[in-house]
Amino acid sequence: MPRLLGSLGISLAVVLVLAVLVSLVPGQVFRPIEGARIFDRVSVCPFGGSGCQPGQSPAPAALPFHLRSDHGDGIHMARFTLDFARTGPADGVTAVFLPRFSDAISISVNGDRLTPAPWLSGDGRNFHHWHRPFIATLPNAGLKPQGNVLAIDLAADGFQDISLYPLYVGDAAALDFAFQLAGIARVGSARVNFSLVMLAGSALLIFWVMHRRDMIYFWLAAASLASAVVCYHWVYPNLITNYRSWITFWNFAAAFQIWCTLSFVCILLEAPCRRFRLVAIALLAAGAAGLCLLHPDVFRLGLAVYQLGFLLLTLLMLSTLVLHRSATPALNFGVLFGLYALALALAFGQWISRHILPDWAPALTSTLIPVVFILSLLWVIFFQLARSIARYENLLAALQSTINDKTAELQATYSRIARQDKIQAIDEERQRILLDLHDGIGGQLVNMLAYMSTQPKQDKVLETAIEDALRDMGLMIDSLEAGDSIATQLGLLRGRLEPLFARHHVDLAWQIEADPHLPGAGPSQNLTLLRIVQEAITNAVRHAQASRITIAASCQSISVTDNGSGFEPSSPERRSAESGGIGLTGMHRRARAIGAELIIESSTAGTRVDLSWDRPWGNAPAS
């Protein structure tokens, strides 16, 4: 509550300062116009119909002159008369120019009515009470050189004043120019305002639909359309013939415009003012209904109170802005608060002039309020647009960076896939070569062996050579297909050696207790290992005439033991030449190449070939 009172005080102070500043702008000055005479003294017959009533004599009156009705009901009238001389040549034109008056006008010259007086038939549609300028041109031909009588009939609804300000009679051209100038500030600006609020209202409605039903745009559109009703008053004849009904409607439109603006402010600042808004609109509607029911004599007072009410609502809207200003950027708050405070100051000035000081004619008129309102609309649209663009650009930047990240990711994936495709292509190529070896050379070697077995003359050397070649090819193919498992390759080796064992009646003890693992080795190192083992086994079968061979494996060793005749390990050349295989020298060389230790012990009781390793093959001593 103290915060609300504080912000209310701040708002009120700002509005009062602005109101004082506005009042300091010099009021309307009635300057002499060259070629025309200014009249600030006239005769007046109050409440006259077509001249002074019987028993009534014209009274002198100094302009500006204000006449208040003593009863609120119906229409009251006054006739102002003055004598004037025509200006210029006899075929020229004299004009009557009233910069400011209220409310409806009809003039007569020398007893002839020149403009109609529709209010005489009860038509209140031309009552506007807003001091529009008026000009009437009078052909000199119909005028006397001197002593012409101009009668100005002014009429107003019972609750409003009749006002007449100094007026000019003289050269039509000069007065027309002054009339046009006055028209720009009043009728012209009123029309421009009307068009602008209609345009802004439509644009905001479209914004509302396009921007996912953002209520900010909805309430501003509603405020604009309410403002259009307010401006309509100064542009076209009133919509309702009964002037007081129209004025009530018009005031409600003004109040509704303020209420819609309040709704916009609440949403913009995310202020919790739902209940306040509901109470406010209910009061405004009830007030308007009350005005309709009010006795004509107190309608003017009721109107003043009602207007004070929606001026107070504007003040509360300003305090809401102050209270929740942290919800919006300082610039947005500053501009909106300034414009709304200015509008309130202008409206307050109008209220004072209407209801308290009719003689005070502020230069800044009520048509300025829509201008201030339009400025606030433009600002909101501009600000929201700027913010949308900023957000959009931020989003775009974020998206761009996401796209960059994803593109990089995608490229990495592509190159990985490309690498994999390459690996797969190599793999497929290897498979193809494998199959060619298999079906081609392998198949033919087997076929040759089959052929040789049917021939009467057996060539053992050739047969052994072919069998060795086939076995070596088998080792190569195994290493390509199961190169990572030495145990499986040993198992496959056993399968291929089975016919050899069978032929030589060898009893095999198979003790592969673990999968031997040569640390850091690949298929090619494993292949070398298998070749050493194969050589050891075939040596035992072919040359040592062993009847029992034991093949044992652990994680770090493979051994081949036989019970054959043995040999002299120190003379490997002899063995090598005889066997046609790689020989003991080759076995030692290969063992060194893979960093394994090869120990061959042989006696007449048998041979033991022990292959072991205890470190990764890559760290083998470079001997």
Added chain:
Amino acid sequence: MTDTAPPYSVLVVEDQEHTAQRFARTIDAHPDLTVCGVASDLATAWTLFESRKPRFLLTDLGLPDGSGVEIIAAAVNADWTCDSMVISVFGDRQRAMEAIRAGARGYLLKSDPVEEVARQILEVIHGGSPMNPKIARYLLDVMGRADDIEPMADDNSLTQREQEVLNLVARGYKRREIADLLEISVGTVGIHINNTYKKLKVSTNIEAVARASKIGLL
């Protein structure tokens, strides 16, 4: 032809003339087996297969006019019972698995001893499944299950015992040796091996899994 009574008829499909004849001689020499035809290409094989209705099909895969896999598939779908095996020089894994999935019951090496050829053919005819280290390794790689994963009701992966058996086969142990090591009967070893074959046929996605693990996606 009857399914049960020996001698059982064998069709040999092999394009290498002497190899084919060696197989034919080997098979004919066995009292329970008889060769009903020898074909050196797929077209001849089709004709002989349809007319002789063999009990057993022994075929090479790389034939001059096509792949032996086609006729293996035909043997599976034949009106009569016809088991098949592949003849292979080295038993290359890719084609061996292809043939096994088509319905072959394993492969014979061209270098296998005479008595081994007849023994394996008869083993298949009597409902067994020869298994060799390469196929065992492959099955362990694609169907083996990590120890810490609980088996599910419809799980098609291998049991622990099956894995043990396959592991020993992969290391080159014979059935007799496996039976001794695990202290079970030779017949039980055969049942475990038969079961792994069945599981391989059920798992339709096996090729996809194998490929996935090969290119490193899994």
